[in-house]
Amino acid sequence: MNPIAEMVQGPVGWLRNQGPEGDRILSTRIRLARNVVGTRFCGRAIDAELAALGDQIEHSSLLLPEFAEGSAVQISKLPILDRQFLLERHLISHDLTAEVGSRGLVWARDESRSVMINEEDHVRIQVLMPGFQVETAYAAAREVDEKLRVNLPFAYDESLGYLTACPTNVGTGLRASVLIHLPALVLTQRIKKILKGVTQVGLTVRGFYGEGTEVMGNFFQVSNQVTLGETEAETLKKLDRVVRQILDWEKKAENTLLSDAELQIEDKILRALGTLKYSRLLGSGEVIGLLSAARFGSTLGMKNVPPVPVLNDVLLRCQPAHLQRLAGREMVAEERNAFRAEWIQKNLGVSDVPRREV
Amino acid sequence: MNPIAEMVQGPVGWLRNQGPEGDRILSTRIRLARNVVGTRFCGRAIDAELAALGDQIEHSSLLLPEFAEGSAVQISKLPILDRQFLLERHLISHDLTAEVGSRGLVWARDESRSVMINEEDHVRIQVLMPGFQVETAYAAAREVDEKLRVNLPFAYDESLGYLTACPTNVGTGLRASVLIHLPALVLTQRIKKILKGVTQVGLTVRGFYGEGTEVMGNFFQVSNQVTLGETEAETLKKLDRVVRQILDWEKKAENTLLSDAELQIEDKILRALGTLKYSRLLGSGEVIGLLSAARFGSTLGMKNVPPVPVLNDVLLRCQPAHLQRLAGREMVAEERNAFRAEWIQKNLGVSDVPRREV
Numbered sequence: 001m002n003p004i005a006e007m008v009q010g011p012v013g014w015l016r017n018q019g020p021e022g023d024r025i026l027s028t029r030i031r032l033a034r035n036v037v038g039t040r041f042c043g044r045a046i047d048a049e050l051a052a053l054g055d056q057i058e059h060s061s062l063l064l065p066e067f068a069e070g071s072a073v074q075i076s077k078l079p080i081l082d083r084q085f086l087l088e089r090h091l092i093s094h095d096l097t098a099e100v101g102s103r104g105l106v107w108a109r110d111e112s113r114s115v116m117i118n119e120e121d122h123v124r125i126q127v128l129m130p131g132f133q134v135e136t137a138y139a140a141a142r143e144v145d146e147k148l149r150v151n152l153p154f155a156y157d158e159s160l161g162y163l164t165a166c167p168t169n170v171g172t173g174l175r176a177s178v179l180i181h182l183p184a185l186v187l188t189q190r191i192k193k194i195l196k197g198v199t200q201v202g203l204t205v206r207g208f209y210g211e212g213t214e215v216m217g218n219f220f221q222v223s224n225q226v227t228l229g230e231t232e233a234e235t236l237k238k239l240d241r242v243v244r245q246i247l248d249w250e251k252k253a254e255n256t257l258l259s260d261a262e263l264q265i266e267d268k269i270l271r272a273l274g275t276l277k278y279s280r281l282l283g284s285g286e287v288i289g290l291l292s293a294a295r296f297g298s299t300l301g302m303k304n305v306p307p308v309p310v311l312n313d314v315l316l317r318c319q320p321a322h323l324q325r326l327a328g329r330e331m332v333a334e335e336r337n338a339f340r341a342e343w344i345q346k347n348l349g350v351s352d353v354p355r356r357e358v
Numbered sequence: 359m360n361p362i363a364e365m366v367q368g369p370v371g372w373l374r375n376q377g378p379e380g381d382r383i384l385s386t387r388i389r390l391a392r393n394v395v396g397t398r399f400c401g402r403a404i405d406a407e408l409a410a411l412g413d414q415i416e417h418s419s420l421l422l423p424e425f426a427e428g429s430a431v432q433i434s435k436l437p438i439l440d441r442q443f444l445l446e447r448h449l450i451s452h453d454l455t456a457e458v459g460s461r462g463l464v465w466a467r468d469e470s471r472s473v474m475i476n477e478e479d480h481v482r483i484q485v486l487m488p489g490f491q492v493e494t495a496y497a498a499a500r501e502v503d504e505k506l507r508v509n510l511p512f513a514y515d516e517s518l519g520y521l522t523a524c525p526t527n528v529g530t531g532l533r534a535s536v537l538i539h540l541p542a543l544v545l546t547q548r549i550k551k552i553l554k555g556v557t558q559v560g561l562t563v564r565g566f567y568g569e570g571t572e573v574m575g576n577f578f579q580v581s582n583q584v585t586l587g588e589t590e591a592e593t594l595k596k597l598d599r600v601v602r603q604i605l606d607w608e609k610k611a612e613n614t615l616l617s618d619a620e621l622q623i624e625d626k627i628l629r630a631l632g633t634l635k636y637s638r639l640l641g642s643g644e645v646i647g648l649l650s651a652a653r654f655g656s657t658l659g660m661k662n663v664p665p666v667p668v669l670n671d672v673l674l675r676c677q678p679a680h681l682q683r684l685a686g687r688e689m690v691a692e693e694r695n696a697f698r699a700e701w702i703q704k705n706l707g708v709s710d711v712p713r714r715e716v
Contacts, residue, residue, distance in 0.1 A: 263638055263639055263692065263696055264639070266638040267637050267638035267639040267699075270636040270637055270638050271632075271633055271636060271637045273632075273636050274629075274631075274632030274633050274634075274635055274636030274637065275629055275632050275633070276632075277632055277636070278628040278629060278631050278632030278635075279625050279628055279629045279632065280621055280624040280625035280628050281621055281622070281625040334621065338621055341625075
């Protein structure tokens with residue numbers, strides 16, 4: 001079976017459980033950027049060089065126990081829909097969907113570990129874990145890193161650290177991010193001030209799909225900015241500390257909302273749930289907002305709200321390429337929106353949605 | 359038991375069944391204005407005169423088989439909440455809720471027949487029937503009229519007809535109205551032109567609560583304008599003909615919508631249904647729009663939509679005075695909106711609405 005066809009059917013392996021602080025934190029992501037000595041950076045190399053190195057990286061990766069039941073593809077050989085699917089799955093970058101030549105991906109069956117090959121850097125090791133587990137995710141990434149370097153000599157400078165194509169990654173080559181859901185801070189309008197503070201301590205905040213994307217559904221991606229002049233341990237510790245602080249503020253804002261405007265908040269959440277369960281057409285942007293509201297209801301302890309793991313799964317799998325891949329065909333927006341509504345209602349266990357008798 | 363307390367509990371008797379064309383026509387109403395010879399019009403009489411006549415009208419009415427299990431009240435002795443309740447029930451006029459002195463109401467147990475006493479005219483006979491049945495409703499009103507005149511000499515002029523306090527009612531004293539639901543003509547934006555045509559043939563169109571009230575939920579009250587120079591039969595025939603024409607246009611507009619925008623229409627209806635079933639706070643204006651959409655779904659043959667008699671009952675009984683009378687206390691708007699949402703969900707048979715565990 002085509003590995004992507006298999007992914008289309010089932011839930012996302014690493015996202016099956018909620019993880020620590022899973023009510024408010026969707027996922028933790030670690031990325032390590034590495035380049036291999038003896039081959040020019042991807043932007044400078046000719047494709048023959050990249051092809052040779054790509055084969056070597058793919059082969060080395062597939063030897064690791066992490067990728068024992070894993071898969072490998074060459075991105076440029078994939079249909080565009082499959083590339084968009086991998087992007088929505090957070091396994092490849094937006095840039096990679098458009099690239100030609102020897103660009104590849106190796107990933108574990110549960111998608112918790114992956115290696116992007118010849119994107120901006122020769123090697124990008126990625127670990128995805130549910131909830132808030134910066135240390136654990138980093139340890140897993142480091143393990144892949146240690147094992148890969150046995151066969152692949154990574155470019156490392158004693159004073160600078162790891163050498164990368166873009167200067168912003170030189171040093172640790174580490175990007176650690178946490179995808180956090182902050183509806184209470186948004187509703188109490190405290191979010192702007194808090195994000196400003198986060199930026200001032202050297203972290204960055206991005207939208208749902210990473211760099212340069214819009215914030216949707218009150219999901220914020222908080223990650224380190226600095227890779228040079230601090231150790232991995234320092235980077236992780238700072239991120240951990242700041243995220244715990246944000247979580248505290250979010251919980252306080254929840255309490256404020258519940259004591260000042262409980263009915264209004266419940267009403268907002270329930271209406272979103274009603275729309276999710278009943279509408280006939282659901283747009284990809286709108287649905288993120290609705291799922292965000294439902295998630296907030298679950299966090300606040302409302303009964304009969306779909307559990308967070310179900311909401312996480314639906315959030316990821318109701319994206320455009322996912323739905324088209326599932327339907328087995330390209331669909332225009334309206335057709336997709338109808339398919340999405342039906343798919344979501346099936347996955348939320350709704351069985352009594354009225355339909356016209358034909 | 360206080361007759362109003364009894365009405366608060368159960369469904370509205372005359373509205374239990376849908377009646378002819380009940381998908382698109384909520385109700386038919388006939389009103390006959392009469393005055394009694396020997397007593398001055400209400401606006402000119404002193405209260406002692408009205409009190410004496412009022413007793414006589416009440417007594418005469420209660421003798422009729424139509425009111426055998428009926429009730430009678432003196433409006434000014436009722437608490438304001440009960441007066442608003444009777445107004446919402448379409449049994450008294452807005453003016454009557456504020457009047458002092460000897461103003462009364464006699465009504466049959468199922469509320470299909472009633473007599474307003476000393477409102478603008480001494481006697482206002484009213485018949486309410488479900489669906490579209492102008493002839494039947496008129497015959498029922500006429501029967502009350504014939505029986506009452508045995509004891510009450512109604513002022514009648516050979517050339518003018520019945521004499522009434524306001525010149526606009528002189529002649530037949532008849533107001534025949536049909537409350538019609540026209541969502542398809544509203545959505546296809548044909549309604550304005552049609553209402554203009556209706557006005558040109560001597561009929562009037564009013565909102566949900568009668569004269570001078572706003573159109574809500576796509577409900578239009580179509581009634582005769584003219585009472586002088588045409589017979590009752592002519593008035594009824596014209597109303598019947600015009601309403602049948604409007605019904606035809608509405609059905610054509612429904613077909614247009616279903617062939618041009620079926621998904622969008624279904625989506626609109628289902629979202630309204632989701633909001634009805636899930637929200638925690640429902641305003642009195644908003645709910646009419648939502649029930650209108652649900653009703654449209656039922657008309658279009660959607661499965662699992664609450665049946666029209668349930669929607670009719672909910673529409674009438676979710677009004678502010680109804681809810682407060684049911685709760686047994688006055689409530690501020692937010693409290694009312696929470697009570698309304700819960701009451702509607704109970705009546706629509708929704709049992710799985712998420713709530714916070716306390």
